[in-house]
Amino acid sequence: MNPLQKLRQRWQQRIADWLDRRIPPASQVRLDRHNLFIFPSRTGWIYLCLTAAIFLLGSNYENNLVLALAYLLFSLFVISIFHCHQNLNGLIAEAVTSPTGYAGQSLRFAVQLQTDRPRYDLQLSAAGGLGEHLPELQNREQAGVTFVTSQRGWLRPGRLRISSHWPLGLLECWSQLDLRQTGLVYPQPLLCDVQLQSDEQLSADSDATASPHQTAGMDEMQGVRPYRPGESLSQIAWKQVAQGRGMVSKEFMTPLPAQCWLELHKTSGTTLEERLSRLCYQVQTLEQQGVRYGLLLGQQSIPPGEGSMHQTACLTALALYENN
Numbered sequence: 001m002n003p004l005q006k007l008r009q010r011w012q013q014r015i016a017d018w019l020d021r022r023i024p025p026a027s028q029v030r031l032d033r034h035n036l037f038i039f040p041s042r043t044g045w046i047y048l049c050l051t052a053a054i055f056l057l058g059s060n061y062e063n064n065l066v067l068a069l070a071y072l073l074f075s076l077f078v079i080s081i082f083h084c085h086q087n088l089n090g091l092i093a094e095a096v097t098s099p100t101g102y103a104g105q106s107l108r109f110a111v112q113l114q115t116d117r118p119r120y121d122l123q124l125s126a127a128g129g130l131g132e133h134l135p136e137l138q139n140r141e142q143a144g145v146t147f148v149t150s151q152r153g154w155l156r157p158g159r160l161r162i163s164s165h166w167p168l169g170l171l172e173c174w175s176q177l178d179l180r181q182t183g184l185v186y187p188q189p190l191l192c193d194v195q196l197q198s199d200e201q202l203s204a205d206s207d208a209t210a211s212p213h214q215t216a217g218m219d220e221m222q223g224v225r226p227y228r229p230g231e232s233l234s235q236i237a238w239k240q241v242a243q244g245r246g247m248v249s250k251e252f253m254t255p256l257p258a259q260c261w262l263e264l265h266k267t268s269g270t271t272l273e274e275r276l277s278r279l280c281y282q283v284q285t286l287e288q289q290g291v292r293y294g295l296l297l298g299q300q301s302i303p304p305g306e307g308s309m310h311q312t313a314c315l316t317a318l319a320l321y322e323n324n
Contacts, residue, residue: 019159025178028094031162035175038085044170047077077170084171087164088122091115095179096142100312102280103149103188109157109181110144113137121166126157147183152276152319155183186315190277194285195267261304262286263296264321276318283318287311297321 023035040048051073058066096110111124115137122143125131129145145160160181163174226248237248262282269275279295286293287306294304295314300321302314 019176020178023176023178025180027180028092029175029177029179031088031091031093031175033085033089035177036085036088036173037175038081038171038173041165041169041172044077044172047073047170051077076168080168080170083167084164084173087119087166088162088173088175090117091119091137091162093162093177093179095181098181099183100186100315101149101183102186103152103277106146106148107155107183107185108144108146109160109183110142111160111162111177111179112140112142114140119164121164123161123163125161125163126159129157131161149185152185152187152273154320155185157181157183184316184319186319187273187276187280189281189284190274192268192278192281194282195262260286260291261294261296264298265296272323276321280315280318283311283314298323 023029029035051070054066054073055070058064058070092114094112094114096112099107099109101107109126109129113119113122113134119137120135122134122137123131124134124143124145126145126147129147131145132143134141134143145157147155147157149155159176159178161174161176163172165172226246240248262279264275264279267275267278267282269278283293283295287308287310290306292304292306293314295302295317297317298321300317302310302317
């Protein structure tokens with residue numbers, strides 16, 4: 001790291017520490033003069049420069065009409081300071097329930113904005129996220145910042161920036177809010193075969209070396225489906241083909257035990273992330289089929305169950321798993 005990067009990092013850290021003291025993290029924040037900042041925008045700086053040029057021109061030629069125009073333009077700027085600040089003053093920002101999603105998908109951190117009078121031109125943004133714009137806020141409405149996730153685990157958006165350029169765009173009033181929001185990113189589901197372990201097999205293998213596992217039960221024909229190019233000829237339902245139903249393939253179903261286990265060390269995959277993604281897909285599949293399933297992740301064990309709460313517990317364990 002070169003000296004310039006070190007200096008920039010130290011400066012950013014000092015700014016972050018100052019913001020933590022000035023605007024402490026809280027799930028609900030009321031905007032006021034203690035946590036609002038206001039400064040001329042780029043358009044405002046150009047406006048001030050043109051106003052100064054008009055003033056100098058009027059002074060040089062002793063033209064009262066030109067001087068009056070300069071005073072009028074500067075008066076509009078001063079009045080805009082009050083209105084721009086009041087547009088955010090008193091606004092209440094509150095964190096909404098922390099979001100969850102899968103790696104590779106977008107995660108939206110929503111903020112509930114509440115006001116007792118109309119507000120205009122509100123912008124919510126954050127570093128690395130896609131912000132949203134509210135042209136007008138009458139009573140209560142949500143705005144959010146969306147992040148594209150790349151890996152599992154906790155996702156923290158950092159400080160959210162709420163700002164406004166109303167009424168003339170000459171100034172920007174803003175605040176940096178830490179609403180203590182944290183999102184949870186599950187592994188990206190990866191299509192695979194469901195690899196199950198029954199309670200009897202789990203007991204038999206508890207003192208033995210793990211071996212490749214096969215799902216209990218014999219494959220039973222469930223029906224037929226359209227033929228997919230590249231499938232084995234033995235998969236084709238020739239009886240149905242002879243009846244003139246076209247090229248169709250046999251579709252088999254493996255009977256599932258009433259209660260089973262999913263194990264990390266018996267899940268195929270070249271990397272840990274790939275195995276966790278396969279387990280994520282299997283959890284989704286078993287939940288859709290209404291099968292009671294448990295999850296074994298190293299020393300962590302989740303007893304068999306079913307339902308949305310059980311699925312969330314399993315997905316959370318997959319998202320936060322660390323290979324110690």
